[in-house]
Amino acid sequence: MAAARERLQELQKEITCGVCQSYFSEPVTIECGHSFCRACLSLSWRVGATNFSCPECRQVPQVRELPAMNRHLAHLTGVVKELSCQLLHSAEGQHQCAAHKKGLKLFCEDDRTVVCVRCSQSSEHGAHMLSPVEEAAPRCREKLQNIMSQLEKHLEEADTLLAQEKRTDVEWLWMISGEYDKLHHFLMMEEFQCLESIRQEKKASQDRIFQQMQRVQKLMLNLQQAGHKPNVDLLQDVRQLLGRSESALSQMVKAATPEMNECPIPGLIEMLNRFRVDITMDPTTASPFVTVSEDLKSVKAGEAWQVDTEHPEDSFCHYVFAEQDFSSGRQYWEVDVSQLPQWILGINASHLKRRIGRNVDSSASVFLLQCVKKKDGYYLQTYPESLNHRVKGPVPRVGVYLEYALGTVVFYNVYRCSPIYRFFPISFTEPITPVFSPGPPLPGxxxxxxxxxxxDSHLGACCFSCL
Structure with a gap:
């Protein structure tokens, strides 16, 4: 009996699938000589996608199709399964209950365990559904086979779903790529139109200046000729000449200060908002002539801040620094200056953050944007650069973007979604601190x-269009 059992175990190894570790079901043999259940090999190749290798030796067959069923191996499998059942029946008599030393003849359907007759009569199993082992075993095999069929069906459905997902992924990726292509094309067209508009405005401005220069040259020639006229003739023409001269001079002064172009860029502020940082003002760095609010979010010019009415351009400016320093990354913040005719914003790139005084140290690395109110309008000026442009009206909200690694500081008109000025490149070597000044205030x-x-106070992309 022992020898027969050993021989049967050897045969069982020969008819066992290397994937599911169970007896072959519709066995197939591939080129390398290894055999598997047809469903197991199909599943393995499905999961392995383009590999199509042997699950056991990983050799890739020449033909990438499932071979026909190995009928000889299928017959052998059936014979061995029948012998195994016979041996199992003969061995079942040898299985005994550990408690009563009796043969395990019954199967408890409630507890799903085999018991002897005496166990079945105990209080533990007395009220349970019991079946002879010979009847329960086939039912269990049938249930397991049904479960296997259901699992195989689920695997097939999952395989179909996976294929659908792959197709959907490709379609989705193409759709997203197409939308970005449209967006890129739209932005390129917007860029072209914006740049073309600026070129035309610049050309028109240059043409006006050139025409003005021609008029001035003609006027200079007339003045030169008038200087050689007799006294009476000169005095008769002087009124007209002086009037033309004053008009030409005023127009030249106006042309010498260009008007700032506005170029709204769609999505600009939304993009910058990805880098918004929460900053507060440091009252310990404030000049005595400015007052910082309790929430550290606002600063106001104090009554003691007096401006020289005769020479307002020489008036001192007073500042406060932010509590936060930045030495890496990208940051963006916005400042409401709608209640100020004049103001200064920027950054301090020096270690002298804690210096308290009337002015930002001119020897420090400061980069500032200033709004100045004059009789003929508002002007935006920069330090240390030379920007001095008129603007059509006050800028109520200014955005500041800092990119430390590139050495970039950019100012934006938030409501117009338009850039104002860019400092670039700057070699930052110290932490960067935002700077604020609510003035100088206008006299009276x-x-x-x-x-x-x-x-979280974001503006919509269309805000500039309704102003």
Whole structure:
């Protein structure tokens, strides 16, 4: 009996699938000589996608199709399974209950365990559904086979779903790529139109200046000729000549200060908002002539801040620094200056953050944007650069973008979604601190605060269009 069992175990190894570790079901043999269940090999190749290798030796067959069923191996499998059942029946008599030393003849359907007759009569199993082992075993095999069929069906459905997902992924990726292509094309067209508009405005401005120069040259020639006229003739023409001269001079002065172009860029502020940072003002760095609010979000010019009415351009400016320093990454913040006719914003790239005084140290690395109110309008100026442009109206909200690694500081008109000025490149070597100044205030006027906008106070992309 022992020898027969050993021989049967050897045969069982020969008819066992290397994938599911069970008896072959519709066995197939591939080129390398290894055999598997047809369903197991199909599943393995499905999961392995383009590999199509042997699950056991990993050799890739020449023909990538499932071979026909190995009928000889299928017959052998059936014979061995029948012998195994016979041996199992003969061995079942040898299985005994550990408690009563009796043969395990019954199967408890409730507990799903085999018991002897005496166990079945105990209080533990007395009320349970019991079946003879010979009847219960085939039912269990049938249930397991049904489960296997269901699992195989689920695998096939999952395989179909996976294929659908792959097709959908490709379609989705192409769709997203197409939308980005449209967006890129749209932005390129917007860029072209914006640049073309600026070129045309610049050309028109240059043409006006050139025409003005021609008029001035003609006027100079007339003045030169008038200087050689007799006294009476000169005095008769002097009124007209002086009037033309004054007009030409005023127009030349106006042309010498260009007007700032506005170029709204769709999505610009939305993109910058990805880098919004929450900053506050440091009251310990504030000049005595400015007052910082309790929430550290606003600063206002104090009543003691007096401006020289005769020479306002020589008036001192007073500042406050932010509490935060930046030495890496990208940051963006917005400042509400709608209640101020004049203001200064920027950054300090020096270690002298804690210096308290009337002015930012001119020897420090400061980069500032200043709004100045004059009789003929508002002007935006920069330090240390030479920007001095008129603007059509006050800028109520200014955005500041800092990119430390590239050495870039850019100022934006938030409501117009338009850039104002860029400092680039700057070699930053120290932490960067935002700087604020709510003035200098205009003489005889009351001004409001300069306020850091909350991080969540975003403007819509169309805000500039309705202003």
């Amino acid at each position: 006027t009351k001004t409001g605060p300069m306020s850091i906008c909350p991080v």
